Amino acid sequence: MDYKKLADLLYPNVDKTIDDYEKMYPERNLSEDAIVARFAPSPTGRMHMGNLFASFIPETFAHQTNGIFILRIEDTDDKRAIENGTELILEDLKAYKYKVDEDPINGGAYGPYIQSKRKDIYSTFGKYLVSIGRAYPCFCSEEEIAHIREIQTEKKDRIGYYGKYAKCRNLTYEEIEEKIKNNEPWVLRLKSNGDFNRKIIFKDLIKGTIEIPENDIDHVLIKSDGIPPYAFAHVVDDYLMRVTHVTRDDSYISSVPYHLEIWKSFGFKVPKYAHILPLNKKEGETIRKLSKRKDPEAAVSFYNERGIPEEAVKLYFATLLNSNFEEWYNANPNSNISDFTFTFDKMSKSGSIFDIDKLISISKTYFSRLKAQDLYNLIIEQSKQNNNQ
Numbered sequence: 001m002d003y004k005k006l007a008d009l010l011y012p013n014v015d016k017t018i019d020d021y022e023k024m025y026p027e028r029n030l031s032e033d034a035i036v037a038r039f040a041p042s043p044t045g046r047m048h049m050g051n052l053f054a055s056f057i058p059e060t061f062a063h064q065t066n067g068i069f070i071l072r073i074e075d076t077d078d079k080r081a082i083e084n085g086t087e088l089i090l091e092d093l094k095a096y097k098y099k100v101d102e103d104p105i106n107g108g109a110y111g112p113y114i115q116s117k118r119k120d121i122y123s124t125f126g127k128y129l130v131s132i133g134r135a136y137p138c139f140c141s142e143e144e145i146a147h148i149r150e151i152q153t154e155k156k157d158r159i160g161y162y163g164k165y166a167k168c169r170n171l172t173y174e175e176i177e178e179k180i181k182n183n184e185p186w187v188l189r190l191k192s193n194g195d196f197n198r199k200i201i202f203k204d205l206i207k208g209t210i211e212i213p214e215n216d217i218d219h220v221l222i223k224s225d226g227i228p229p230y231a232f233a234h235v236v237d238d239y240l241m242r243v244t245h246v247t248r249d250d251s252y253i254s255s256v257p258y259h260l261e262i263w264k265s266f267g268f269k270v271p272k273y274a275h276i277l278p279l280n281k282k283e284g285e286t287i288r289k290l291s292k293r294k295d296p297e298a299a300v301s302f303y304n305e306r307g308i309p310e311e312a313v314k315l316y317f318a319t320l321l322n323s324n325f326e327e328w329y330n331a332n333p334n335s336n337i338s339d340f341t342f343t344f345d346k347m348s349k350s351g352s353i354f355d356i357d358k359l360i361s362i363s364k365t366y367f368s369r370l371k372a373q374d375l376y377n378l379i380i381e382q383s384k385q386n387n388n389q
């Protein structure tokens with residue numbers, strides 16, 4: 001098959017190349033050990049403690065190394081997005097004095113920082129994968145996909161579009177041309193060359209070395225409306241934003257083999273990944289995830305209303321981030337968070353328990369160390385805020 005011809009057939013209007021984008025977003029002029037990290041939420045509403053902690057991590061590592069902290073809005077799943085979602089997130093980050101270097105509202109040289117505005121970029125990268133034979137169009141309808149799933153369930157086979165189930169994988173150029181002429185909708189799929197019976201060895205900054213089966217599923221890279229699901233979008237964005245460290249929720253760990261396959265199909269250097277365990281809550285003998293629905297202390301407003309300053313919450317986050325922080329903080333009464341050097345390997349591998357009593361106790365220590373004038377200013381500030389509420 002002439003893959004270049006196929007790429008032009010599928011993307012006749014894409015005239016840019018990856019090279020063009022690499023020139024637009026050149027490697028950053030930073031020192032070798034500087035960390036470029038991002039917080040990449042969906043714009044679904046106000047921050048809660050879970051994502052405030054999740055953003056504390058890249059912000060801390062980026063600035064500790066004189067790097068860059070990016071806020072990228074992932075709004076490709078528009079069902080959950082709310083209209084002013086980006087503004088609310090930025091407002092909450094600013095209230096906690098996180099230094100956001102690049103974001104969708106104030107911009108930066110590596111934007112747009114909102115995925116729905118990056119469609120042309122994704123098409124260019126998709127076109128490239130077609131041109132090297134690593135992606136193909138799939139015309140299967142939702143009903144056909146559901147049917148494949150039924151057969152797999154019946155046969156107790158793995159679910160997914162792979163191997164003999166991937167029927168569009170072997171369409172000829174002529175068959176594809178015919179379908180395109182008939183305006184049949186299509187999605188772009190990865191042509192996986194993985195083998196489920198082989199394992200990849202992957203080094204996570206927090207969890208250490210992990211072995212997981214290779215990906216062999218021809219996942220959807222770009223949907224028929226030109227919008228990519230998370231996997232493809234994050235690879236393209238993290239590459240062009242020159243992100244060095246991907247810190248994200250631990251729930252993505254099982255998708256790592258697929259994500260690595262995308263990185264490698266482009267031939268790009270893979271950034272470091274750090275998968276963060278969620279904040280947990282202890283309820284009697286059981287441990288469960290801190291929930292923004294069930295737990296009032298999961299809301300950021302909970303702390304404002306009780307006069308617990310942002311700095312105290314951050315000190316608590318610092319103790320969760322590195323187990324040796326607290327001892328250091330107690331031994332260094334005149335220091336603050338930015339004087340401490342955090343490392344990924346001192347993060348919990350089993351998940352942290354969110355302990356409100358400890359947070360309050362740290363808050364007390366913080367207050368006790370404030371100079372009279374600073375304490376006065378803080379109280380005035382809090383009274384003003386509470387009067388406005």
Ligand code: GLU
Nearest residue numbers: 040041042074234247248
């Ligand atoms: N948008 C993803 C989420 O909210 C972010 C994942 C990532 O940080 O890569 O879960």
